Amino acid sequence: xxxxxxxxxxxxxxxxxxxxxxxxxxxxxxxxxxxxxxxxxxxxxxxxxxxxxxxxxxxxxxxxxxxxxxxxxxxxxxxxxxxxxxxxxxxxxxxxxxxxxxxxxxxxxxxxxxxxxxxxxxxxxxxxxxxxxxxxxxxxxxxxxxxxxxxxxxxxxxxxxxxxxxxxxxxxxx
Numbered sequence: 001x002x003x004x005x006x007x008x009x010x011x012x013x014x015x016x017x018x019x020x021x022x023x024x025x026x027x028x029x030x031x032x033x034x035x036x037x038x039x040x041x042x043x044x045x046x047x048x049x050x051x052x053x054x055x056x057x058x059x060x061x062x063x064x065x066x067x068x069x070x071x072x073x074x075x076x077x078x079x080x081x082x083x084x085x086x087x088x089x090x091x092x093x094x095x096x097x098x099x100x101x102x103x104x105x106x107x108x109x110x111x112x113x114x115x116x117x118x119x120x121x122x123x124x125x126x127x128x129x130x131x132x133x134x135x136x137x138x139x140x141x142x143x144x145x146x147x148x149x150x151x152x153x154x155x156x157x158x159x160x161x162x163x164x165x166x167x168x169x170x171x172x173x174x
Contacts (some may be wrong), residue, residue, distance in 0.1 A: 004054035004171075007163025011156045017134060018148045026155035031122040033158035034114040037067065040165040041107055048174060049107060053164040058098055060165050065103040066094060067161050068110040068117070074154050075121045081137045081147050082128070088138040125151070 002009075018026070041049070041064060049061040058066065073092065080087040097103070133148045168174075 002167075004164070004167055005057070006160070007167045008156070008159045011153055011160070013149050013152050015149075017146070018151065020130065023130075023133060023148070023151060026151045027122055027125050029155040029158050030118060030125070033067075033162070034111065034118045036158070036162050037064065037114060037165070038111055040162050040169070041111075044169075044174065048172075051168065051172070053168040057164070060168065061107055062098045062103050063161050063164050064107040065105070065110045066098050067157075068113045069097050070094065070157065071114065071121070071154070072117055074150070074157075075117055075124070077137065077150065078121070078124065078147065081135050081150075082124075082132060086136045086138060086144070088140065091140055 014022070041060060044060065049064075050059045052059050053063060069092075073090075077089045080089060102109075133146065133151065135147050136144050137147070137150070138144055
């Protein structure tokens with residue numbers, strides 16, 4: 001059995017500038033994510049949505065709300081990179097955010113946000129010139145990164161959390 005923490009494996013950057021085709025594939029993944037996340041949670045009842053995807057992990061509901069928290073932050077980070085020289089991005093405590101009351105609300109609230117944020121995010125990304133993806137930013141926990149690396153990370157992030165839900169469904173026979 002694969003490690004349920006990393007259903008598609010841990011993130012590994014190519015650690016080089018992406019080709020146009022690789023960038024396009026990352027953008028395609030980000031663009032398809034809202035549909036794929038909706039499919040992953042389709043038909044789940046409240047009890048299933050409140051089931052942790054692994055022992056000690058977040059519930060499916062928290063995963064869905066986390067993805068929105070993370071991707072809204074990411075969209076803003078991409079815009080900061082476009083408008084500032086080597087910006088230092090803001091981090092946040094994702095576990096603390098997942099414990100806040102809005103992470104117990106119906107997942108449809110976050111799925112609707114996910115649809116809209118990803119639509120705008122992909123319009124933004126697809127409009128950027130290739131040299132934009134070489135721009136740098138400073139991540140306080142990681143150090144300097146390129147926009148290409150951030151793009152890779154969030155394409156992985158989509159499949160990572162889809163895998164949490166679909167892996168649980170497969171294990172539970174849902």
